[in-house]
Amino acid sequence: MKVDKRLFRALVQFWNLAYNCFTFGKVDLVPTIEEYTALLRCSRVQIDRIYSKAVNVPTFLRKLMNISGMSEQWVTVRIKQKGDSRCIHWKDFKDLILAHPDVGKRVDVRALSIYGLVVFPKTLGHVDEAVTDLFDRLDKRVSPVSVILAETFRSLNAYQKAGEGRFIRCVQLLLAWFHSHFWKVDKFSYWVFSESYSLLKEIVATPRRDNISEEKWMAIF
Structure with a gap:
């Protein structure tokens, strides 16, 4: 999903630090676990099994x-220390996605890359160690929704306090959530109840203007 930076900058100005919600006039609006679960189409079996970092x-x-x-030797030479974090460069994963003989592993590496570069980006162009822990637990049927939501709130607070900087917690999903509240459905059909239907795909595929100024967004809000 293309990020409309002007929309995002305007939206963040309505983030209420005291109550952790967006306040538009007299209306409070905030992403919920249920909404993010619906957008991400997490299985029902995952709802009551949220991610938390294990002790061991x-x-x-x-x-x-x-x-x-891959082998221990292959991985060892590619682990890098960036500040206070250990990570692996995206280019190494890209090579695996293109050439790994195991199709399943190609899919896993691609999915991990999306989590590291889009959902939880920390070091530019790298996948962070903390993301691998979350990703490693997903096949144990735990839900990533609560962690995504908590990190989104934390980043919104940091961004609002600083008044600038790089928002590093899944801005695409946040904007998809925003559009889901202002999305006009022209006609209602049975397909919204289908198991194959994805609201997130529908939101992403819906054409939108991307030339609206930040001032215009402020006036709309």
Whole structure:
């Protein structure tokens, strides 16, 4: 989903630090676990099994080996230290996506890359160690929704306090949630009840103007 930076900058100005919600005049609006679960189409079995970091977890090295299917030597030489975090460069994953002999591993590495670069980006162009821990737990039927939502709130607070900077927690999903509240449905059909229907795909596919100024968005809000 293309990020409309002018829309986002205007939207953040209505973020209420005291109550952790957007306040538009007398209306308060905030993303909920239920809404994000619906957008991400998380299975019902996951709703009551939220992610939390376990006490005893495999090492970063071991998790990368399990996810990628590569050898200890291959992984070891590619782990980098960036500030206070350990990570692996996206280019190394890109090479695996293009050439890995195991189709399942190609899919896993691609999915991990999306989590590391889009959902929880920290170091530009790298996938962070913390993301691999969450991703490693997904096949155990835990829901990532609460962690995505909590990190989104934390980033909104930091962004609002600083008044600038880079929003690093899944701005695409936040804007998709925003559009879901202002999306006009011209005709209602049975397909919205189909298991194959995805509201998120519908939102992304809906054409929108991207030339509205930040001032105009402020006036609309």
